[in-house]
Amino acid sequence: MTSVIESVGPAVSAGSTPARHPRPGAGRARKRAEIVLFVGPALLLFLGFVILPVLLAGVYSFYNLPQSFQWDDLADPERFVGFANYARALEDPAFIRSVGNNFLILSLSLLIQGPLAIGIALLLNRRLRGRGVLRLLIFVPYVLAEVIAGLSWKLLLQPQGGVNALLEALGLGAFTQNWLADPNIALWTMFAILTWKYVGFAILLMLAGLQGVPEELAEAAAIDGASWWQVQRHITIPLLGPTIRIWAFLSIIGALQLFDMVWVTTRGGPLNATSTMATYMVEKGQFGGQPGFGSAVAVILFLISLVVALVYQRFALRRDLAGSITRGVR
Amino acid sequence: MNRRSTTRLVALAAAAGIAVASLTACSAGGGDDGGGDGDITLTWWHNATSGPMPAVWEEVAAEFEEAHPGVTVEQTGYQNEELQRTLIPNALAAGDPPDLFQVWPGGELRGQVANDYLMPLDEAIPDTVSSVGATVNPWQVDGTTYGIPFTFGIEGFWYNTELFEQAGIDETPTTLDELVDAVGALREAGITPIAVGAGDKWPAAHWWYQFALHSCSPEVLQAAESDLDFTDDCWVEAGEQLEEFLGTEPFQEGFLGTPAQTGAGSSAGLMANGQAAMELMGHWNSGQIGGLTADGEVPAFLGWFPFPGIEGAAGDPTASLGGGDGFACSAEAPPECAELLAYIMSEDVQARFAASGSGIPTVSAAVASLEDPNLTAVAEGLADSSFVQIWLDTAYGTTVGNAMNEGIVNLFGGAGTPADIVKKMQDAAATL
Numbered sequence: 001m002t003s004v005i006e007s008v009g010p011a012v013s014a015g016s017t018p019a020r021h022p023r024p025g026a027g028r029a030r031k032r033a034e035i036v037l038f039v040g041p042a043l044l045l046f047l048g049f050v051i052l053p054v055l056l057a058g059v060y061s062f063y064n065l066p067q068s069f070q071w072d073d074l075a076d077p078e079r080f081v082g083f084a085n086y087a088r089a090l091e092d093p094a095f096i097r098s099v100g101n102n103f104l105i106l107s108l109s110l111l112i113q114g115p116l117a118i119g120i121a122l123l124l125n126r127r128l129r130g131r132g133v134l135r136l137l138i139f140v141p142y143v144l145a146e147v148i149a150g151l152s153w154k155l156l157l158q159p160q161g162g163v164n165a166l167l168e169a170l171g172l173g174a175f176t177q178n179w180l181a182d183p184n185i186a187l188w189t190m191f192a193i194l195t196w197k198y199v200g201f202a203i204l205l206m207l208a209g210l211q212g213v214p215e216e217l218a219e220a221a222a223i224d225g226a227s228w229w230q231v232q233r234h235i236t237i238p239l240l241g242p243t244i245r246i247w248a249f250l251s252i253i254g255a256l257q258l259f260d261m262v263w264v265t266t267r268g269g270p271l272n273a274t275s276t277m278a279t280y281m282v283e284k285g286q287f288g289g290q291p292g293f294g295s296a297v298a299v300i301l302f303l304i305s306l307v308v309a310l311v312y313q314r315f316a317l318r319r320d321l322a323g324s325i326t327r328g329v330r
Numbered sequence: 331m332n333r334r335s336t337t338r339l340v341a342l343a344a345a346a347g348i349a350v351a352s353l354t355a356c357s358a359g360g361g362d363d364g365g366g367d368g369d370i371t372l373t374w375w376h377n378a379t380s381g382p383m384p385a386v387w388e389e390v391a392a393e394f395e396e397a398h399p400g401v402t403v404e405q406t407g408y409q410n411e412e413l414q415r416t417l418i419p420n421a422l423a424a425g426d427p428p429d430l431f432q433v434w435p436g437g438e439l440r441g442q443v444a445n446d447y448l449m450p451l452d453e454a455i456p457d458t459v460s461s462v463g464a465t466v467n468p469w470q471v472d473g474t475t476y477g478i479p480f481t482f483g484i485e486g487f488w489y490n491t492e493l494f495e496q497a498g499i500d501e502t503p504t505t506l507d508e509l510v511d512a513v514g515a516l517r518e519a520g521i522t523p524i525a526v527g528a529g530d531k532w533p534a535a536h537w538w539y540q541f542a543l544h545s546c547s548p549e550v551l552q553a554a555e556s557d558l559d560f561t562d563d564c565w566v567e568a569g570e571q572l573e574e575f576l577g578t579e580p581f582q583e584g585f586l587g588t589p590a591q592t593g594a595g596s597s598a599g600l601m602a603n604g605q606a607a608m609e610l611m612g613h614w615n616s617g618q619i620g621g622l623t624a625d626g627e628v629p630a631f632l633g634w635f636p637f638p639g640i641e642g643a644a645g646d647p648t649a650s651l652g653g654g655d656g657f658a659c660s661a662e663a664p665p666e667c668a669e670l671l672a673y674i675m676s677e678d679v680q681a682r683f684a685a686s687g688s689g690i691p692t693v694s695a696a697v698a699s700l701e702d703p704n705l706t707a708v709a710e711g712l713a714d715s716s717f718v719q720i721w722l723d724t725a726y727g728t729t730v731g732n733a734m735n736e737g738i739v740n741l742f743g744g745a746g747t748p749a750d751i752v753k754k755m756q757d758a759a760a761t762l
Contacts, residue, residue, distance in 0.1 A: 068419050158595030159584035181587020270586035271743040289728030
């Protein structure tokens with residue numbers, strides 16, 4: 001402990017009192033001490049609560065661990081199974097189904113939520129009666145807590161729930177469905193709930209992006225005889241590009257790590273129809289009493305997310321991010 | 331930043347880390363265990379969060395404090411699943427468990443005993459152990475008692491007497507064939523025969539447990555619990571019987587997505603609103619159904635009968651499936667913990683528990699204090715049972731239990747075979 005005080009002390013005092021032996025490096029040393037002082041605690045927390053668990057998950061994934069495992073279980077050679085947990089996950093049709101569900105939600109988000117959000121944002125960006133109210137209504141679901149929204153939908157979409165009752169009342173009894181109970185349509189219902197929940201956020205982002213599109217360009221184009229649609233198609237949307245690409249990035253990561261909405265409404269059922277990698281991981285790792293196997297699933301989820309994120313950054317975000325987030329992107 | 335300065339930064343950060351660690355180590359010595367001067371704090375975790383029970387446990391804690399000067403009892407109620415699946419396992423693994431807490435019998439108890447987490451109770455409170463009779467067996471490991479159940483009950487059919495009358499059913503089914511006939515009669519009368527909350531998996535799984543209980547001999551069941559050996563043909567037979575029963579379409583529409591106990595559309599809610607005639611469920615169900623009616627009262631039409639026997643099957647027709655809630659002391663708890671447990675199990679407290687209508691007490695003298703006629707019926711069913719098997723998923727532990735329930739729900743959804751269930755169980759057992 002004392003050694004630390006010695007190493008930090010002089011650097012600090014060098015700044016507060018005139019240095020007896022002025023050195024060219026004194027200022028820099030002080031700066032470094034400041035960095036250590038201010039970044040150190042945060043860095044320690046980050047290492048301890050983020051990096052260490054990630055590394056531990058990697059270690060656990062090579063073991064077959066009992067539900068409440070002790071440290072000595074890691075020293076037991078019989079518990080070391082190498083890549084068997086990974087092989088087991090990749091051979092399990094339920095896990096493959098989960099990965100497929102994740103990527104289906106991902107594609108649907110990009111193909112449906114994106115255009116929908118852009119369209120609504122363009123409409124809301126015009127002078128419109130009740131625009132403020134509309135913006136508020138669209139954003140409310142995003143503000144609502146995930147668990148509350150999920151539970152509400154779960155209750156509404158039960159076979160005897162509010163949605164079916166409403167359809168009956170409207171004389172549309174033929175359209176009633178077991179929305180979350182029918183394995184054939186549960187995932188689509190789930191996507192509808194997710195769209196309801198997250199499209200408001202996308203619209204908000206797009207609206208913010210639209211603020212950055214100079215009005216003069218649209219005016220100039222209009223003077224040249226461009227229609228409203230032509231202005232949007234050739235000027236507004238291309239200039240909205242950076243916003244769209246950032247939104248798509250958030251959407252992709254969100255779709256890959258989808259957990260809470262599914263957990264609250266269906267817990268991955270029925271028959272794995274709505275399970276995602278994350279719900280599968282919790283179901284097997286926490287509730288199935290197999291922390292080692294769950295860790296392997298966590299690592300696979302991490303790797304898939306990492307690869308997708310890196311590829312996207314490299315190819316789609318390269319211009320937007322030049323010099324801002326990573327220096328590696330040129 | 332060049333390489334040298336980076337390494338120096340890392341070194342500095344490491345030094346700072348050691349400094350922080352030693353600081354916390356210094357402060358950790360303070361200790362909170364008190365002891366020595368007779369002042370003792372007992373922490374007690376239970377699952378009473380609503381209804382009459384929180385007040386009863388609070389009263390019990392206060393009375394115990396009064397009778398034992400210098401002892402403080404800190405009791406807290408937590409939501410059941412969270413308590414059993416998350417809070418207690420984490421507290422035990424972290425080495426900082428509460429003194430008195432709820433323990434599920436079977437696999438969970440065995441795991442905790444294997445890790446030396448629990449206090450043996452036979453020498454500390456022998457009278458209390460013997461006061462609950464055979465219901466203590468599931469809380470014993472190799473003849474040593476580690477927990478004592480304060481409530482224990484069996485599963486059976488909760489049914490709507492009015493709907494039964496409407497469908498012209500005069501007597502409750504006593505055999506599987508009669509049950510199938512009743513399902514047919516109800517269907518014909520335009521009534522949903524049976525509600526099941528398959529969305530929560532375990533309520534559907536209980537159907538298979540019942541068939542297994544009645545297909546497998548008690549010896550096979552007992553051997554399965556200790557060896558996790560599921561090679562006997564009776565396990566596949568249970569699935570085949572269930573498959574055949576599913577063929578009669580006894581359940582409500584969309585049962586794969588129905589929860590068991592949340593909201594009016596849950597299986598308990600369908601019972602509460604008279605939209606289904608039967609539900610196979612544990613002894614706690616009248617309270618659940620009561621909580622989901624418009625007036626919050628247990629409906630007058632509610633009745634109870636035990637799961638019928640199956641003719642010609644190897645299983646004991648009067649065997650029942652059941653379970654309960656027990657309390658155990660942590661291995662490091664002060665001896666007063668066992669005294670508190672003995673007080674909780676005293677006839678007086680058990681009678682108050684029974685009178686509250688929250689469940690069936692385990693001390694037989696207290697059973698007379700039951701006021702709810704349905705709970706009395708369940709208690710009689712329990713007394714008539716030749717053999718009580720605890721819920722198979724708790725009996726076999728989380729890993730096998732989870733795989734088993736998944737396999738059974740697949741069969742319910744038409745996405746698996748009876749043999750798949752057994753294979754899933756064997757595969758899961760092999761990873762232990």
